Amino acid sequence: MRQYAVCLGMLQDGEVVLGVLGCPNLPQGPVSDEDGRSGAAARAVGQSHVGCLFSALRNHGAYVAPLWDEREEAAVRIHVSDLSDASAARFMESVDSRHSSHDTSAAMARELGVVLPPLRMDSQVKYGLLSRGCGSIFMRFPPPSYREKIWDHAAGFVIVEEAGGRVTDAGGTRLDFSRGRYLQLDRGIIAAPPVLHEQLLRAAAKVAPPAAAAAATAAPVGL
Ligand SMILES: Nc1ncnc2c1ncn2[C@@H]1O[C@H](COP(=O)(O)O)[C@@H](OP(=O)(O)O)[C@H]1O
Numbered sequence: 001m002r003q004y005a006v007c008l009g010m011l012q013d014g015e016v017v018l019g020v021l022g023c024p025n026l027p028q029g030p031v032s033d034e035d036g037r038s039g040a041a042a043r044a045v046g047q048s049h050v051g052c053l054f055s056a057l058r059n060h061g062a063y064v065a066p067l068w069d070e071r072e073e074a075a076v077r078i079h080v081s082d083l084s085d086a087s088a089a090r091f092m093e094s095v096d097s098r099h100s101s102h103d104t105s106a107a108m109a110r111e112l113g114v115v116l117p118p119l120r121m122d123s124q125v126k127y128g129l130l131s132r133g134c135g136s137i138f139m140r141f142p143p144p145s146y147r148e149k150i151w152d153h154a155a156g157f158v159i160v161e162e163a164g165g166r167v168t169d170a171g172g173t174r175l176d177f178s179r180g181r182y183l184q185l186d187r188g189i190i191a192a193p194p195v196l197h198e199q200l201l202r203a204a205a206k207v208a209p210p211a212a213a214a215a216a217t218a219a220p221v222g223l
């Protein structure tokens with residue numbers, strides 16, 4: 001087994017007001033590519049430094065605590081990375097390229113001058129990692145036919161926002177959880193600290209333009 005998360009999000013009047021992410025296989029300290037690969041669960045057995053509980057209450061910040069430690073004082077406030085230089089950034093994406101196009105995120109990374117390879121992780125642990133400044137960008141470009149469900153993003157969304165990050169679609173619109181079970185997204189999801197997020201939106205407009213614009217550009221001249 002690789003990474004997974006048990007996720008709870010609470011909506012009030014269409015706004016995510018509370019989020020909790022339980023990540024049993026996630027190291028509390030630095031995370032490597034190996035942690036996203038098969039066998040992460042087996043390696044985590046008996047390790048006291050593995051297992052994270054992220055939480056955020058709207059307007060009250062984001063926190064992480066060891067998953068198995070119930071002491072309230074074990075939770076520490078977390079923030080997204082303060083990196084502003086994309087060339088030093090590490091970006092995260094799905095392990096499964098059917099969930100998110102690796103080609104599109106690679107093109108985005110090239111446009112931004114990112115040199116590090118992607119950190120590939122399953123599930124909403126990516127939002128947790130982003131919120132504690134481990135990995136500074138999260139990109140998700142699902143196939144156009146796929147509809148993202150609110151429960152796959154609600155908890156991570158409020159945690160990242162409360163940690164100081166931005167979570168929008170590729171057109172820059174903040175995710176809207178008020179419209180039923182599906183998110184209505186322009187192309188995909190981009191999450192990052194504000195300065196990097198701005199750069200990512202510019203890159204998305206260039207290398208991953210909206211389908212209509214791309215089709216218009218590709219249309220043969222003179223028809
Ligand atoms: N093409 C696809 N087919 C099935 N599930 C998909 C999908 N694209 C995205 N998902 C969703 O993406 C989630 C996993 O995201 P990631 O790739 O970041 O690990 C899945 O959650 P579950 O694993 O809880 O079903 C599933 O709901």
Ligand SMILES: [Mg+2]
Nearest residue numbers: 007149151152
């Ligand atoms: Mg699911």
